[in-house]
Amino acid sequence: MKMRRSLFTRVALPVAVAILGVLVWAGGPAVAAFTTALSSALIGIKGTVSGTPESVAFSGQAKIGSKMVTDPDFGNPPTVVLSIDLSNVTGVGSSTGKTYVTPSRVILDRRLTAADTVQVPFPFFPSGGNGMSARVGMASFNLSFNVNTGMLTGATGGIASP
Amino acid sequence: MSFFLSSKDSKKRLKEAENARKNRLEILKAWSQGQISRRDLLKWGLFTMGGVLISKQGLSPFVRSAYADNIPTGLPASPLFGVQDFSTPMPRFDVLARNPNPSTFLNPSPMAQSNQTQQVLNTALEGVVAGDTGPIEGRPPGPIWAHQGFNDFPPKIAIEVTQEGAKTNTVYNPQVASNFNSGIDPTAPIPLKFHPGLPTQNLNSVWTFNGTIPPKLVIGRYAEPILTRHHNKLPFDVRQNGGFGRHTISTHEHNGHHGAENDGFTGAFFFPGQFYDYHWPIVLAGFRTINTAATDPRAATPDDNGGTVRIPGDWRETMSTHWFHDHMFSFTSQNVYKGNAAMFNIYSALDRGNEGINDGVNLRLPSGTLKSFGNLEYDVNLMLAEKAWDANGQLAMDIFDFDGFLGDRMTVNLTYKPFFEVERRKYRFRILNASVSRFFKIALSDASPMIQIANDGNLLPVPVTLTQLDEQGIAERYDIVIDFSRYSIGQKVWMVNLAEHQDGKRVANDLTLAEALSGQSSDPCVGKFLEFRIVRNPATPDVSQVPAAMIPNPDLSNVPVARTRTFEFGSGGQNTNDPVTSFFGPWGIKTDDGDSLNADFGRISAAPRFGTREIWTLANGGGGWDHPIHIHFEEGQVLARDGSASNVPAWEKGRKDVYRLRPGGSITITMQFRDWGGMFMEHCHNTVHEDNAMLLRWEIDDNGAPFLRPLPTPIPKPQGVTFEAPDDILPTAF
Numbered sequence: 091m092k093m094r095r096s097l098f099t100r101v102a103l104p105v106a107v108a109i110l111g112v113l114v115w116a117g118g119p120a121v122a123a124f125t126t127a128l129s130s131a132l133i134g135i136k137g138t139v140s141g142t143p144e145s146v147a148f149s150g151q152a153k154i155g156s157k158m159v160t161d162p163d164f165g166n167p168p169t170v171v172l173s174i175d176l177s178n179v180t181g182v183g184s185s186t187g188k189t190y191v192t193p194s195r196v197i198l199d200r201r202l203t204a205a206d207t208v209q210v211p212f213p214f215f216p217s218g219g220n221g222m223s224a225r226v227g228m229a230s231f232n233l234s235f236n237v238n239t240g241m242l243t244g245a246t247g248g249i250a251s252p
Numbered sequence: 253m254s255f256f257l258s259s260k261d262s263k264k265r266l267k268e269a270e271n272a273r274k275n276r277l278e279i280l281k282a283w284s285q286g287q288i289s290r291r292d293l294l295k296w297g298l299f300t301m302g303g304v305l306i307s308k309q310g311l312s313p314f315v316r317s318a319y320a321d322n323i324p325t326g327l328p329a330s331p332l333f334g335v336q337d338f339s340t341p342m343p344r345f346d347v348l349a350r351n352p353n354p355s356t357f358l359n360p361s362p363m364a365q366s367n368q369t370q371q372v373l374n375t376a377l378e379g380v381v382a383g384d385t386g387p388i389e390g391r392p393p394g395p396i397w398a399h400q401g402f403n404d405f406p407p408k409i410a411i412e413v414t415q416e417g418a419k420t421n422t423v424y425n426p427q428v429a430s431n432f433n434s435g436i437d438p439t440a441p442i443p444l445k446f447h448p449g450l451p452t453q454n455l456n457s458v459w460t461f462n463g464t465i466p467p468k469l470v471i472g473r474y475a476e477p478i479l480t481r482h483h484n485k486l487p488f489d490v491r492q493n494g495g496f497g498r499h500t501i502s503t504h505e506h507n508g509h510h511g512a513e514n515d516g517f518t519g520a521f522f523f524p525g526q527f528y529d530y531h532w533p534i535v536l537a538g539f540r541t542i543n544t545a546a547t548d549p550r551a552a553t554p555d556d557n558g559g560t561v562r563i564p565g566d567w568r569e570t571m572s573t574h575w576f577h578d579h580m581f582s583f584t585s586q587n588v589y590k591g592n593a594a595m596f597n598i599y600s601a602l603d604r605g606n607e608g609i610n611d612g613v614n615l616r617l618p619s620g621t622l623k624s625f626g627n628l629e630y631d632v633n634l635m636l637a638e639k640a641w642d643a644n645g646q647l648a649m650d651i652f653d654f655d656g657f658l659g660d661r662m663t664v665n666l667t668y669k670p671f672f673e674v675e676r677r678k679y680r681f682r683i684l685n686a687s688v689s690r691f692f693k694i695a696l697s698d699a700s701p702m703i704q705i706a707n708d709g710n711l712l713p714v715p716v717t718l719t720q721l722d723e724q725g726i727a728e729r730y731d732i733v734i735d736f737s738r739y740s741i742g743q744k745v746w747m748v749n750l751a752e753h754q755d756g757k758r759v760a761n762d763l764t765l766a767e768a769l770s771g772q773s774s775d776p777c778v779g780k781f782l783e784f785r786i787v788r789n790p791a792t793p794d795v796s797q798v799p800a801a802m803i804p805n806p807d808l809s810n811v812p813v814a815r816t817r818t819f820e821f822g823s824g825g826q827n828t829n830d831p832v833t834s835f836f837g838p839w840g841i842k843t844d845d846g847d848s849l850n851a852d853f854g855r856i857s858a859a860p861r862f863g864t865r866e867i868w869t870l871a872n873g874g875g876g877w878d879h880p881i882h883i884h885f886e887e888g889q890v891l892a893r894d895g896s897a898s899n900v901p902a903w904e905k906g907r908k909d910v911y912r913l914r915p916g917g918s919i920t921i922t923m924q925f926r927d928w929g930g931m932f933m934e935h936c937h938n939t940v941h942e943d944n945a946m947l948l949r950w951e952i953d954d955n956g957a958p959f960l961r962p963l964p965t966p967i968p969k970p971q972g973v974t975f976e977a978p979d980d981i982l983p984t985a986f
Contacts, residue, residue, distance in 0.1 A: 124875030124916050157894075159916035161876030163823055164757070169875065169915045173899075193717055195901055198762040199751075199915070209764045211699035211719035221717025222678075222735060222798055224701040252699050 390522020512930020536565025656756015822873020
């Protein structure tokens with residue numbers, strides 16, 4: 091069995107350093123101010139979620155907030171913090187005419203790309219009801235960003251069954 | 253880029269990575285054993301000034317290879333030894349015995365002041381020579397560190413627990429029948445393995461409470477003070493640590509409303525051979541000024557007969573899900589990762605742990621009905637933590653990446669990707685993120701709704717229905733309810749992690765459910781990690797509820813704001829160079845627009861006045877990382893995110909004790925400082941950041957005698973704790 095010699099015996103330590111390391115001194119991460127770019131969009135969204143006890147036709151406005159954050163300290167690609175709020179989207183039951191609501195809001199960290207597709211399952215239930223009876227629909231968004239500024243430049247969306 | 257190598261990588265590549273890991277572990281071992289200091293590493297050129305290990309092939313597996321710059325150098329994946337996912341049951345927590353009459357059960361009896369009875373010290377302890385003696389209790393001596401309120405709240409329950417190396421559990425007490433524990437026979441010995449098919453952990457590979465798994469759970473209730481005697485049975489010789497972990501410990505009850513002497517202050521650690529008595533009075537905050545006559549039925553605690561006993565304090569301060577873990581200065585990440593983490597369920601009239609009692613106060617959350625309080629049949633603690641192990645299957649850690657440490661194998665309750673059998677009804681899950689640096693984002697595999705009922709230790713004002721939880725930072729607790737009645741017997745559904753990491757700084761990408769389930773992520777901890785098997789109908793109807801209203805926030809509008817403070821968390825920091833109380837590292841905190849400072853538990857950064865309310869803004873100093881910031885002792889209400897109240901999501905509208913800043917973000921909170929005093933902490937709970945050195949001390953210290961202003965700093969040694977004056981007091985502290 092091949093044995094590895096401890097690097098940290100009293101004698102071996104300087105040798106180990108010589109073997110392992112080039113004496114490199116470098117500063118920590120550069121202290122640089124990060125930048126943010128805030129943008130938002132209200133987009134019309136609609137679609138039908140089928141299922142029992144009835145299909146539900148949704149419509150309304152989805153509020154999409156976008157915050158791009160740069161990383162000058164480590165030079166990593168910018169992050170986009172997305173907030174997708176569907177609380178102004180309501181549904182109507184196909185057979186009962188009941189109103190359905192969703193409290194859905196999600197917050198996502200996403201990589202900044204020119205085009206991003208985000209699918210957000212959302213719970214919904216009859217108005218006045220609660221989450222114990224919730225069903226689930228799927229909202230899908232196609233988002234466009236200016237990768238130079240981090241601004242949200244376009245958004246479309248739709249609702250369907252999950 | 254993946255931070256773990258695939259088994260398909262070249263042999264040369266894998267060998268290089270394995271050598272890098274071994275080299276780093278050698279350094280880590282020497283560091284953790286005190287053979288070398290971080291300053292030594294700097295001097296030798298192995299660290300940069302920022303604290304980052306130099307990017308040299310063979311030394312840092314997280315940097316690109318010197319042989320080929322376009323090849324990421326990752327760790328070899330932790331071997332699975334043929335173990336399949338979801339092939340073993342998830343054990344419920346192991347409930348620690350509740351022993352009445354602490355004064356007679358514990359020997360010696362607990363005392364208000366630290367027990368300074370001398371014992372002969374083991375010469376393997378650092379700085380000890382033959383014939384040296386030291387106190388049997390590690391709590392600092394004297395009146396300042398005496399248990400506050402010890403006579404007013406004498407302990408009624410004793411919890412006696414050890415910290416020790418890995419051993420087989422022969423006294424497992426899940427406190428539920430086997431059919432509520434996926435068929436696990438509690439009488440069968442449980443060796444310390446992360447899965448029955450994985451190797452048994454060596455004595456010093458894992459250090460847990462009582463040296464065993466499953467992780468431990470304390471059951472408590474309001475107005476029933478607990479005296480937790482924690483014995484340190486770790487090796488006397490600091491070198492006997494299996495390569496990482498420190499044998500000195502300090503136990504933080506997260507987030508207890510107790511005096512600071514019971515908080516697990518980072519500089520109040522104790523040594524092998526000692527114990528530390530932690531007195532947890534379990535009182536409602538505001539008990540000195542609100543509802544002092546104990547007339548409010550909502551401010552109450554369960555008795556043993558299905559009723560309640562009213563107690564002083566503000567019922568809106570009722571807490572539920574806590575945990576406790578090590579807080580050893582600059583070694584918290586290693587010790588918690590090594591197993592020093594347990595949970596603590598606190599029961600109250602509101603959160604009774606009995607779903608059947610309908611008295612107009614009890615919220616009747618999923619739990620059970622057999623006992624007056626604290627039923628666990630349908631109330632399940634989940635401890636999430638990803639681990640890594642070496643080629644021999646022994647727990648492994650690499651703390652030389654100061655971005656944070658990420659493991660590559662998901663565990664729940666310290667079991668690798670287990671399954672859990674459930675009935676067709678509602679369950680409450682108390683989810684703790686017990687990782688070192690990883691954030692989770694949890695969904696169910698079929699996108700079914702979950703109802704979040706609590707955030708950290710506090711039930712929310714109203715439940716929040718979600719198909720995916722928010723990112724859950726390290727130390728955050730999310731209590732959720734899942735209704736399995738929507739499934740048929742025989743079906744399965746999985747908990748899924750959506751948060752993809754590339755390093756320990758922050759989440760790189762929150763994946764959609766489809767993306768996470770696709771198996772395409774380079775992060776091995778993305779995807780399914782816990783399988784629910786729906787196995788039967790409940791024997792009796794599910795009478796539990798998720799009420800529309802739970803616990804509102806205390807109304808502080810009439811409490812004047814005494815001060816505002818700002819804390820910015822970022823890279824770099826100045827150091828006070830105190831060899832005992834300070835620590836050098838790449839992370840620091842700016843207080844009130846001052847300099848960025850490294851951790852020094854001898855420095856006072858803030859000192860709110862007793863009985864006041866303040867507003868604190870916690871800001872992220874960078875865009876490339878996230879920090880889950882924990883403030884000890886006090887629960888805060890979130891007033892704003894990025895300066896706006898409208899940015900506060902529904903699940904953060906209760907009280908909290910850990911605040912994720914988000915990249916480039918800020919959060920504004922308000923807290924009251926009352927009831928108890930002493931020195932507490934504020935720090936990043938990415939414990940690698942905390943240890944390197946994103947931590948500060950604050951204190952409440954003008955509540956009259958015996959407090960001093962400022963408080964002296966404890967300096968623990970095996971021979972006893974001495975005190976020294978604070979080495980720094982920031983100009984805006986007082």
